[in-house]
Amino acid sequence: MKHEHDTVVGYTASAVIDGRGTVTGWSAEAQMLLGYTTAEIVGQSAARLLAHDLSESTLRSLADRVPWADQPRWHGTVQLRHRDGHSVAVRLLVHRRRFFGSQEESEWLVVSPVAGKVSPQDDAELLERAFAQQPCGVAIYDSDRRMRLANVVMERGLGLTLPEMRGLRVSEIVPHPDLEATDKAIGEVLETGRPQHRENVFSTPGQGRHQAWAVSLAPLQDADGEVHAVCLSGHDETQQHWARRRLQLLNEASASIGRTLDMVRTAQELADVAVRGLADFVGVDILTSGDVDGEPGSPSRTVTPVVLRHLAHASITETCPEIPLTVDDLRTYPEASPQAECLGTRRTVLRLVTGPDSTSGPWANQDQDTAVHAAPRAEFHLMVVPMRARGETLGVALFGRRRLQEAFDPDDGLLAEEITARAALCIDNARRYTRERSTALTLQRSLLPRWLPRQSAVEAAFRYLPAGARAGVGGDWFDVIPLSGARVALVVGDVVGHGIQASATMGCLRTAVRTLADVDLPPDELLTHLDDLVTHLADEAADGGTYTPGGAATDIADTPAAGDVGATCLYAVYDPVSRRCTLARAGHPLPFMVTPEGSVDLLDLPAGPPLGLGGLPFESAEVELDEGSLLVLYTDGLVESRDHDIDQGLGMLRQALTRPVRSLDEACDTVLEALLPDRPQDDIALLIARPNALDAGQVATWDIPADPVAVGQARKNVSAQLGEWELEEVLFTTELVVSELVTNAIRYAEPPIQLRLIHDRTLICEVSDASNTAPHLRRARVFDEGGRGLLLVAQLTHGWGTRQSSTGKTIWAEQALPNAVPDPGPFITDELERLVS
Numbered sequence: 001m002k003h004e005h006d007t008v009v010g011y012t013a014s015a016v017i018d019g020r021g022t023v024t025g026w027s028a029e030a031q032m033l034l035g036y037t038t039a040e041i042v043g044q045s046a047a048r049l050l051a052h053d054l055s056e057s058t059l060r061s062l063a064d065r066v067p068w069a070d071q072p073r074w075h076g077t078v079q080l081r082h083r084d085g086h087s088v089a090v091r092l093l094v095h096r097r098r099f100f101g102s103q104e105e106s107e108w109l110v111v112s113p114v115a116g117k118v119s120p121q122d123d124a125e126l127l128e129r130a131f132a133q134q135p136c137g138v139a140i141y142d143s144d145r146r147m148r149l150a151n152v153v154m155e156r157g158l159g160l161t162l163p164e165m166r167g168l169r170v171s172e173i174v175p176h177p178d179l180e181a182t183d184k185a186i187g188e189v190l191e192t193g194r195p196q197h198r199e200n201v202f203s204t205p206g207q208g209r210h211q212a213w214a215v216s217l218a219p220l221q222d223a224d225g226e227v228h229a230v231c232l233s234g235h236d237e238t239q240q241h242w243a244r245r246r247l248q249l250l251n252e253a254s255a256s257i258g259r260t261l262d263m264v265r266t267a268q269e270l271a272d273v274a275v276r277g278l279a280d281f282v283g284v285d286i287l288t289s290g291d292v293d294g295e296p297g298s299p300s301r302t303v304t305p306v307v308l309r310h311l312a313h314a315s316i317t318e319t320c321p322e323i324p325l326t327v328d329d330l331r332t333y334p335e336a337s338p339q340a341e342c343l344g345t346r347r348t349v350l351r352l353v354t355g356p357d358s359t360s361g362p363w364a365n366q367d368q369d370t371a372v373h374a375a376p377r378a379e380f381h382l383m384v385v386p387m388r389a390r391g392e393t394l395g396v397a398l399f400g401r402r403r404l405q406e407a408f409d410p411d412d413g414l415l416a417e418e419i420t421a422r423a424a425l426c427i428d429n430a431r432r433y434t435r436e437r438s439t440a441l442t443l444q445r446s447l448l449p450r451w452l453p454r455q456s457a458v459e460a461a462f463r464y465l466p467a468g469a470r471a472g473v474g475g476d477w478f479d480v481i482p483l484s485g486a487r488v489a490l491v492v493g494d495v496v497g498h499g500i501q502a503s504a505t506m507g508c509l510r511t512a513v514r515t516l517a518d519v520d521l522p523p524d525e526l527l528t529h530l531d532d533l534v535t536h537l538a539d540e541a542a543d544g545g546t547y548t549p550g551g552a553a554t555d556i557a558d559t560p561a562a563g564d565v566g567a568t569c570l571y572a573v574y575d576p577v578s579r580r581c582t583l584a585r586a587g588h589p590l591p592f593m594v595t596p597e598g599s600v601d602l603l604d605l606p607a608g609p610p611l612g613l614g615g616l617p618f619e620s621a622e623v624e625l626d627e628g629s630l631l632v633l634y635t636d637g638l639v640e641s642r643d644h645d646i647d648q649g650l651g652m653l654r655q656a657l658t659r660p661v662r663s664l665d666e667a668c669d670t671v672l673e674a675l676l677p678d679r680p681q682d683d684i685a686l687l688i689a690r691p692n693a694l695d696a697g698q699v700a701t702w703d704i705p706a707d708p709v710a711v712g713q714a715r716k717n718v719s720a721q722l723g724e725w726e727l728e729e730v731l732f733t734t735e736l737v738v739s740e741l742v743t744n745a746i747r748y749a750e751p752p753i754q755l756r757l758i759h760d761r762t763l764i765c766e767v768s769d770a771s772n773t774a775p776h777l778r779r780a781r782v783f784d785e786g787g788r789g790l791l792l793v794a795q796l797t798h799g800w801g802t803r804q805s806s807t808g809k810t811i812w813a814e815q816a817l818p819n820a821v822p823d824p825g826p827f828i829t830d831e832l833e834r835l836v837s
Contacts, residue, residue: 013090017046017108024107033090033114035083051079051087072096137213137234140220145169145186148229157211157236170232176202185217186230193219193227200234201241212241245277246415252276253419258426261433264311264327270397270423271314278415279383279399281315283323285339286387286395286427288330306333306340308395322380322400342384342396348413351382383408385420389428397423439500441466447507452480456760457488457576458631458689461664463672465684467498467637475502475567476635476683477510481517484801484812486576486694486760489517492588492633492687493569505537509567509611520803523571523584524620527608530569531586534612538565566612570633574625576694577758581631584620586611589639589646592657593623594630600657602650625691630667632657633689637682638675649675664688698760704753704767706746714742714755718765725759729818733796734765737813740789741767744775750808762798763815770808 013033016025023046026038034049041048074094079087090112098106131138137154139147146169150162158165158173165173171183178200185196196217203210213234220229257269267284274282285308310325325331333339342349381401387394397420401408408416452460460480475495483489491513495506512533516526568587575581583591583603587610590602606619625631632653639649656674661667667688676684700721704710715735722731738755745753749769758764775790793800793813800813 011114013112013114015041015046015110017110019106021046023049029114030112033112034080034088040083049080051081137232137236139170139232141170141186141230141232143190143228145183145190145230147173153236154234157213157234174202176200178202182215182217182232186232189217189219189230190227193221193225195219199237210238210241212237243411246411249273249277250415250418253422257419257423258429261430263427263430263434266423266426266430267311268314270419271312273419274397274399274416275314275316278412278419280402281313281317281320281322281400283313283325283398284311284387284395284423285309285331285398286311287343287393305335306337306343307331308333308339311395323398338382338384339396339398342386343393346386346388346393348386348417349382349384350408350413351384352407353380353382381407383413383416385413385416387420387424387427389421389424392428394424394427394431436500443500443503443507447503447510448477449479453482454761455480455482455486455488456692456694457482457486457574458490458691459664460490460687460689461668462688463668463684463686465672465676467681467683475506476637476685477506478633478685478687479510479513480687480689481514483517483573484520484803484814485764485766485810486758488574488576490572490574490631490633490687490689491517491569492635492685493567494588494635494637494683494685496566505565505567508537509533509569513569513571518801520801522620523573523582524618526571527569527584527586527611527618531609531611531614531616531618534565534567535614538612541565566610568610568636572631572633574631574689574691576692577699579624579627579691579693580622581625581691582620582622584608584618586618589634589636589650591634592630592632592653593625594632594657596626596628598658598660600654627691627693629691630657630664631689631691632671633687635683635685637684638671638686640682642681664690694758694760698758700757702755704742704745704755706751706753708743708746710746711739711742714738717755718757721757727759727763727817730763730815733815734763737765737793737797737815738767740793741765741811741813744789745769745811748773748775761817763817764812765815766810766812768805768808768810772804772809774802774804774809775811 011029011032013029014025014027015023015030018024023041023044026036026041031037036049071094073096075092077089077091080090082088093111093113095109095111096106097109131149132151134151135153137151137157139150139154142148146167147162147165150158150165155161155165160173169183170186171180173179178198179202182198182200185198188194189196198215198217200213200215201210214237215232215234218231218233219227220231221227253270253273256273258266259269260266263286267286271282271284288307288309308331310323310327310329310331312327313320313323313325315322335341335344338349338351379402383399385397385399387397397416399408399412399416448464452462458480462478464476464478475493475497477491477493477495479489479491481489481491491510493506493509493513495502495509497505509530512530513526516529521529568585570583570585570588570591572581572583572591583605585605586608588608590605592600593603594600603621603623605621608618609616634653636646639653640646641649644652652675653671656671657667659670661670668686671686671688672684700717702714702717704714715738718734718738719731722728722734727734734757742753742755745767749771752770754768756764756766756768758766790800796815797813798816800811802809802811
């Protein structure tokens with residue numbers, strides 16, 4: 001009896017037929033099968049090969065007759081005609097092949113396997129060899145889910161031989177949750193007859209890291225379709241599994257490391273990521289100052305022994321006994337340590353540490369206080385990776401595996417170096433940012449007022465909050481500047497941008513404002529001069545250099561936005577005598593005024609362009625401030641936030657200012673509590689001032705005729721007034737100052753002339769006239785009859801100056817009150833005696 005499995009292919013006959021049904025190819029095996037030679041059949045119609053007796057007239061084309069005409073592939077048995085005339089049943093497999101670039105033209109490749117003889121024993125031997133030697137693991141489990149057969153690959157994967165496993169269930173061979181689930185799945189296949197596919201990840205004793213197997217469970221049925229066993233085939237995908245794990249770990253590292261600009265947190269993120277699949281424990285240490293020579297960005301030269309500062313560590317266990325350190329601990333590593341070797345060679349170092357008495361790690365004997373404190377005869381695989389960024393070595397990252405873990409392979413090294421390089425760059429960014437932020441904060445604090453000056457015009461309180469770490473230090477500033485005539489200037493400004501450059505620009509503008517304020521410019525004129533300064537700073541930056549304190553020039557490549565220099569500013573001058581306040585703004589938010597009755601309103605000021613645009617005018621407005629009211633100045637960081645727009649912020653500020661408070665400091669705290677976000681994105685400057693008014697009895701004013709005789713009467717008036725104020729101790733000096741100033745006004749200026757005394761913290765003497773010509777201080781020569789008056793005034797008074805007004809000018813002199821009168825000195829005494837005589 002002949003069985004199909006008794007046959008084997010002897011040879012393959014093949015032919016090629018074009019789209020018109022013409023034979024274009026004929027193999028020697030085809031000649032053996034049908035007897036036609038190549039010369040006899042090639043170029044002939046394939047219809048000649050069909051056994052059916054068809055006339056040529058009825059064969060329009062082969063495509064009309066053959067069964068595979070419109071199919072890409074066909075197989076079946078066809079009766080063909082042998083050369084000698086008899087019919088041959090041939091099994092054909094036909095492939096339709098289209099020509100490249102054409103969807104219309106095609107040909108057919110026709111192949112036919114010609115069977116030979118083989119013994120059943122040969123097939124059985126091949127099946128046995130295939131089961132035993134195939135590259136995937138195969139095991140047969142009977143109806144009781146117990147192993148009956150297993151090939152070599154399965155034995156190797158499970159770590160046991162077939163005699164040691166026969167009769168055991170898979171969950172009994174390797175107790176593991178994945179294999180327990182596979183055991184249950186075998187039972188389900190036995191019951192349902194449906195195959196299943198699973199992935200098992202497990203480890204066996206002595207095989208180190210986990211294995212990964214793609215498992216297929218197929219039912220084995222008898223002739224009646226009953227399932228009596230299950231064939232388990234497993235493909236070892238350990239390498240692919242760990243490759244996916246490495247990619248996943250690398251992706252996690254990209255998402256997790258460097259989310260903040262904090263060195264310790266970044267190092268901890270590196271350690272936390274690495275223990276998820278790369279190492280059992282991880283430590284991160286950086287070099288302390290002095291261990292690395294050279295500037296950032298240049299190759300570093302490490303000196304030994306190495307002192308490292310511990311930043312972070314993590315372990316797969318709750319504690320990390322291998323690294324019993326805390327943040328900022330310092331440890332010294334000798335030259336033979338892997339840490340020192342790694343820093344010296346700037347390459348990854350692999351070590352096997354077998355305990356304190358290990359000969360493979362002599363550094364353990366030399367350094368009993370090392371970062372890896374192994375238990376006696378404990379075994380670790382260590383990998384120490386240098387942390388390098390921008391050409392500079394920052395420290396090392398140590399990765400460790402315990403006794404039953406396999407050694408680190410090259411792929412592990414590449415992964416460790418990749419995530420360490422990312423962490424090193426983030427740590428270097430954090431270090432540079434911390435250094436720059438500290439410098440900027442120091443610069444900023446040195447440029448801001450440390451205390452408010454003593455003056456009587458206003459009571460003031462302020463709050464200044466730098467932006468959060470993510471935004472960086474900004475350029476907000478505020479100031480309270482005493483002016484002549486007991487007046488005071490209130491300033492709030494905001495420079496565009498963040499960082500050292502913004503702080504430096506802020507320092508320039510604050511200094512400029514104080515200088516211009518000393519000249520007593522009106523607010524609108526002051527902002528015009530300030531606008532010119534910002535324009536010049538922007539031009540210098542755009543030309544390739546940026547101004548920095550100390551006269552140094554910084555390359556424009558180091559600045560974030562070349563030429564991008566701008567600022568906003570609000571400048572207000574309050575006169576406590578008239579209770580009038582003159583304000584002007586340059587692109588700055590409007591100030592609030594809180595009346596004594598408690599109403600809160602925005603002051604309606606003319607809009608001015610931000611500083612730096614150039615060529616646009618500024619306008620000022622004058623308002624009267626009642627005693628007991630509040631003037632609230634602030635920067636936009638207080639009212640603008642990503643959580644709300646500026647209109648909402650202004651509404652919240654208005655609401656906060658309506659709350660009753662006992663002091664200005666409490667008012668500042670109330671405002672910040674209501675508006676301050678958890679993480680401010682911009683600097684916040686807040687200045688709240690309560691204006692005071694000078695009592696009418698503290699001011700005395702006289703109109704002076706343009707007659708030299710009026711000087712004597714002016715001295716008498718001043719003498720009487722100082723008597724009422726009980727300031728006889730400064731009478732002599734005041735009379736001299738009044739004589740000089742009034743005489744100069746009568747002699748050189750134009751009427752009307754007015755003399756005013758203000759009794760404040762100091763005694764202020766002011767002489768106003770209608771001339772715009774300002775006097776200048778000079779030193780008189782020996783034989784000059786004049787020119788010594790202003791010099792005497794300057795030496796006898798605490799300060800003097802000139803301020804312009806729309807109707808002329810005012811010359812003022814300020815004296816300290818009793819117990820603070822300066823010693824006039826020898827020169828002054830001589831001049832006084834000469835004048836008196």
